[in-house]
Amino acid sequence: MIGLPVLYALAGLVFGSWAVATLLDRQHGKRLAGAAFWALLAAEFLAGDALGNMGNGLLLLALVALALLGAPGKGQPATSSASDRSASTAAHGNRLFLPALIMPAVALGGTFLFPHLGQLVDPKQVTLVGLGLGALIAVAVLMLWLRPPPSAAVQEGRRLAEGVGWAMILPQMLASLGALFAVAGVGNIVGALAPLAIPEGSRLAAVLVFTGGMAIFTIMMGNAFAAFPVMMGGIGLPVLVLGLGGNPVVVGAVGMLAGFCGTLLSPMAANFNIVPAALLNLPDRYAVIRAQWPTAVLLWLFNTAMIWGFAFR
Amino acid sequence: MTSVPSLWPLIGIAIVVIGFALRANPLAVVVAAAFGSGLGAGLSIPEVVAAMGKAFHQNRYVSVPWLALPVIGLMERAGLQEQAAALIARTKAATSSRILLIYLGFRQITAALGLTQIAGHAQTVRPLLAPMVEAAAARDKPDISDDERNQVKAMAAATDNVGIFFGEDIFLAIASILLIKGFLESAGIFVQPFDLSVWAIPTALAAFAVHGTRLWRLKP
Numbered sequence: 157m158i159g160l161p162v163l164y165a166l167a168g169l170v171f172g173s174w175a176v177a178t179l180l181d182r183q184h185g186k187r188l189a190g191a192a193f194w195a196l197l198a199a200e201f202l203a204g205d206a207l208g209n210m211g212n213g214l215l216l217l218a219l220v221a222l223a224l225l226g227a228p229g230k231g232q233p234a235t236s237s238a239s240d241r242s243a244s245t246a247a248h249g250n251r252l253f254l255p256a257l258i259m260p261a262v263a264l265g266g267t268f269l270f271p272h273l274g275q276l277v278d279p280k281q282v283t284l285v286g287l288g289l290g291a292l293i294a295v296a297v298l299m300l301w302l303r304p305p306p307s308a309a310v311q312e313g314r315r316l317a318e319g320v321g322w323a324m325i326l327p328q329m330l331a332s333l334g335a336l337f338a339v340a341g342v343g344n345i346v347g348a349l350a351p352l353a354i355p356e357g358s359r360l361a362a363v364l365v366f367t368g369g370m371a372i373f374t375i376m377m378g379n380a381f382a383a384f385p386v387m388m389g390g391i392g393l394p395v396l397v398l399g400l401g402g403n404p405v406v407v408g409a410v411g412m413l414a415g416f417c418g419t420l421l422s423p424m425a426a427n428f429n430i431v432p433a434a435l436l437n438l439p440d441r442y443a444v445i446r447a448q449w450p451t452a453v454l455l456w457l458f459n460t461a462m463i464w465g466f467a468f469r
Numbered sequence: 470m471t472s473v474p475s476l477w478p479l480i481g482i483a484i485v486v487i488g489f490a491l492r493a494n495p496l497a498v499v500v501a502a503a504f505g506s507g508l509g510a511g512l513s514i515p516e517v518v519a520a521m522g523k524a525f526h527q528n529r530y531v532s533v534p535w536l537a538l539p540v541i542g543l544m545e546r547a548g549l550q551e552q553a554a555a556l557i558a559r560t561k562a563a564t565s566s567r568i569l570l571i572y573l574g575f576r577q578i579t580a581a582l583g584l585t586q587i588a589g590h591a592q593t594v595r596p597l598l599a600p601m602v603e604a605a606a607a608r609d610k611p612d613i614s615d616d617e618r619n620q621v622k623a624m625a626a627a628t629d630n631v632g633i634f635f636g637e638d639i640f641l642a643i644a645s646i647l648l649i650k651g652f653l654e655s656a657g658i659f660v661q662p663f664d665l666s667v668w669a670i671p672t673a674l675a676a677f678a679v680h681g682t683r684l685w686r687l688k689p
């Protein structure tokens with residue numbers, strides 16, 4: 157069955173290819189640290205099962221140490237010149253947009269097709285398998301159509317990865333921090349403390365503490381999914397639904413959306429806020445959050461008003 | 470009144486807030502916060518390292534989308550960004566406001582249909598959307614500064630986020646809807662995913678109105 161293990165092996169090979177390319181890049185300012193960074197990441201994906209929890213933890217600490225020393229750094233991956241690219245756009249024109257449709261099309265087709273292929277694809281991982289298959293097909297089509305040097309798939313991927321830099325591992329690190337917070341019982345403590353902030357008998361104050369708690373706890377955790385059970389268990393269910401007779405559907409559904417407003421404001425939501433700033437070469441790490449905050453605040457007010465106005469009718 | 474639990478595990482959250490406020494390297498902040506909360510909860514140092522390692526290993530799926538980078542890089546090598554910019558530069562009607570408004574609607578509608586993976590920061594924003602809005606802004610304001618270029622690019626990423634966040638919850642089988650349903654079920658309250666997703670529609674419309682108004686007022 158094709159599932160996560162195949163994707164992890166594929167990702168491990170990609171990271172490993174960047175390690176080799178970095179090692180061979182004589183112009184690279186952080187050649188050894190950069191190569192070690194990609195090699196460790198490749199080892200995590202190819203052999204992490206055999207390392208054990210302690211081994212994986214030490215590997216993670218080594219990755220962070222290398223990142224603090226400047227890894228992965230920036231080298232000189234072979235790429236096209238400005239004149240190469242203008243010649244290419246003159247030759248291919250708008251057909252250059254077609255390969256951009258391959259990955260979405262395969263992801264879309266896979267979502268509908270994979271469940272009909274019996275046990276071939278893990279039904280829980282249809283989306284990610286579609287993404288991986290789409291990437292393989294797209295690379296194959298681009299290599300056959302445009303005939304770049306054979307190493308181009310490795311070098312072009314490394315060029316973008318070096319642009320993102322250490323933020324490459326930040327989303328996975330933050331997911332691990334969320335797990336550690338759960339082990340330490342952070343959510344239970346916040347859930348026990350939050351009701352103390354509500355004055356007796358005030359419906360509006362209770363709604364504000366609930367939606368405010370969803371937003372603030374989401375900002376701190378970077379993920380509304382981590383905040384929801386805590387705030388819903390601490391305030392939403394006992395105070396708003398059971399205490400004040402609120403509609404659980406409205407409180408739950410709109411409460412989650414109040415949390416999403418927090419995601420728009422959180423540097424901890426690295427996938428959405430920090431990685432894009434790196435992908436777009438923005439000098440300000442928080443530029444995307446700066447662009448989002450007015451929308452986030454206004455929508456948080458809207459969601460708070462929705463619960464206040466519609467959950468108690 | 471139940472007793473207030475020990476507050477020491479919260480030290481990790483304090484470290485996160487201070488670390489990000491000081492703009493320390495986020496990877497170092499995460500490690501420090503993990504040790505703060507772990508030690509605060511009474512774990513030993515080896516136990517914290519092992520718990521981090523276990524979670525890092527289990528969360529590898531978070532990094533799988535990086536498989537798209539070689540594809541994007543190969544397309545850029547062939548001049549995709551330049552072609553996107555050239556197309557917009559000669560299409561006068563395509564202002565940066567209009568491009569972002571259309572993208573916002575497209576992202577909300579497709580996310581509401583469950584098609585969250587057909588676009589994203591690596592797949593569409595970097596190779597297509599950002600070069601397009603930057604080209605439109607530069608065409609309509611020839612003396613545009615670097616700061617202004619960066620602002621429209623940041624707004625492109627922001628628009629992708631707003632579109633997906635406030636579209637996806639209309640789809641019945643998305644993770645957040647299933648989480649709400651599961652949580653309420655464990656408390657003995659049975660609700661239908663459809664009822665939950667209906668209540669995502671007002672906020673989706675508000676998101677289009679609020680963010681759309683901001684995009685409309687965007688100066689090139």
